[in-house]
Amino acid sequence: MLDISTLHYLVVGAALFLLGVIGVLTRRNVVIVLMSIELILNAVNLNLVALSRYWQGMHGPGSLHGQVFAIFVITDAAAEAAVGLGILIAFFRNKETVNVDEVNLLKW
Amino acid sequence: MNPIAPPNPPVATPFFFYLLSGTMILGGILVITRKNAVHSALALITTLLAQAGLYLMLYAPFVAGVQIILYAGGIMVLFLFVIMLINIERNMKERQFNKQWLVGIVAAAALGGLFIAVYTKGTTLFSSARFAYRDPASLYAESGNTQGVAALLFDQHTGMYMFAFEIASLLLLVAIIGAVVMAKKRI
Numbered sequence: 001m002l003d004i005s006t007l008h009y010l011v012v013g014a015a016l017f018l019l020g021v022i023g024v025l026t027r028r029n030v031v032i033v034l035m036s037i038e039l040i041l042n043a044v045n046l047n048l049v050a051l052s053r054y055w056q057g058m059h060g061p062g063s064l065h066g067q068v069f070a071i072f073v074i075t076d077a078a079a080e081a082a083v084g085l086g087i088l089i090a091f092f093r094n095k096e097t098v099n100v101d102e103v104n105l106l107k108w
Numbered sequence: 109m110n111p112i113a114p115p116n117p118p119v120a121t122p123f124f125f126y127l128l129s130g131t132m133i134l135g136g137i138l139v140i141t142r143k144n145a146v147h148s149a150l151a152l153i154t155t156l157l158a159q160a161g162l163y164l165m166l167y168a169p170f171v172a173g174v175q176i177i178l179y180a181g182g183i184m185v186l187f188l189f190v191i192m193l194i195n196i197e198r199n200m201k202e203r204q205f206n207k208q209w210l211v212g213i214v215a216a217a218a219l220g221g222l223f224i225a226v227y228t229k230g231t232t233l234f235s236s237a238r239f240a241y242r243d244p245a246s247l248y249a250e251s252g253n254t255q256g257v258a259a260l261l262f263d264q265h266t267g268m269y270m271f272a273f274e275i276a277s278l279l280l281l282v283a284i285i286g287a288v289v290m291a292k293k294r295i
Contacts, residue, residue, distance in 0.1 A: 001120050002175075003122070003163075004122050004125045006232060008125065008129075009122040009166070009222070009229060010227065011134065011227060012129040012162075014159070014220075014223040014227070015133055015136075016118055016132060016133065016136050016155075017219075017223075018216050018220050018223070019133070019136035019137060019139070019140055020136070020140075020215045020221060021142035021212075021215070021216045021219060022140055022212060022213060025137060025208070025209075025212030025213075025215060025216065026205050026206060026208070026212040026213065027140060027203075027204065027205065028179070028204060028205065028206045029196075029204070030147060031145045031148075031149075031187065031190065031191055031194075031196070032139070032140070032142075032145060032148050034128070034187070035131075035148055035149065035152050035187065036140055037180075038152065038154070038183065039136055039139060039140075039152070042155065042156065042159055042179075045155070045171075045175075046141070046159060046162065046163075047217065049163055049166050049168050049171055050143055050166055052166075054165075054169070057229060059152070061252065062256050062259065062260075062266075064253070064256045064257050064260055065260065067168050067170065067171045067253075067257055068257055068260050068261060068269050070168075070172075071171060071174055071257070072269075072272060072276055073159075074171075074174055074175065074178055074179055074193070074281045075178075075276045075279070075280065076276070076279065077122065077179070077183065077270075078177065078178060078179075078182060078280070078283075079182050079282075080161050080277050081183045081187070081282030082186065082284070082286075082287040083283050083286045083287050083290065084286035085186060085190045085264050086189070086288075086289075086290030087219075088190065088194070088282055088289045089193065089194065089289050089290065089291045090192060090290045090291060091294075092194045096195070097199070098194055098196060098199050099199065099200075099202070099208055100206065101207075
């Protein structure tokens with residue numbers, strides 16, 4: 001337990017992923033659901049960078065593929081957060097609520 | 109390629125790892141349980157900053173800088189602006205967890221069981237992932253990290269992510285136009 005290996009980082013990433021999944025599945029507030037999605041993306045980034053370090057140990061100090069992938073994931077998270085919050089603002093302007101339960105106009 | 113002894117030493121002691129990962133997990137728990145959305149946003153900022161610390165421990169200073177500047181400094185500020193714009197006071201007095209919270213917890217517990225099964229039984233795949241980094245004699249010059257990332261992105265001979273970089277900029281353009289169109293009063 002005292003020496004930190006790659007598995008430690010993967011377990012922390014898995015725990016963050018689980019917290020994000022619980023947040024997406026159980027919360028009613030749309031903003032908190034979007035923040036839980038950001039938690040999920042951060043867990044994925046932690047996995048990518050930890051395994052990039054592991055890969056570097058085997059393939060030389062220039063193999064930073066996981067870090068480049070993590071940068072692209074951060075870019076994608078920014079784009080998705082912007083569009084998601086735009087949709088939230090548009091919806092809030094129509095219905096005056098931020099509950100996920102009340103987004104039911106397409107329900108049969 | 110020696111699969112038994114990964115030679116990259118960590119930057120700091122296990123104390124910092126447990127401190128930073130404990131801060132991350134505590135921040136994550138606060139994000140999903142707080143009633144006030146501003147409290148959740150501040151807890152998420154704490155999680156992101158602790159994760160930048162973990163990136164520094166993993167010898168990724170460029171990704172740590174990008175995380176702090178873009179994620180904690182850009183995306184979370186955007187979240188706080190939107191929380192300010194929408195009227196969230198009424199939502200704070202209502203019920204916070206939806207009716208399927210038990211099913212959600214069961215689904216997440218099943219996913220957690222799957223992760224535990226993978227990480228305890230899957231060590232034959234990553235046989236050296238359970239060994240700690242224990243080579244203090246090797247020295248990696250940290251001034252090479254940004255140059256290494258730039259080489260993978262931009263270099264003529266080793267840059268294999270140039271196309272993905274251009275597509276990412278196109279994605280950001282589409283996201284900007286989409287966000288502006290979504291938030292306009294009259295299109």
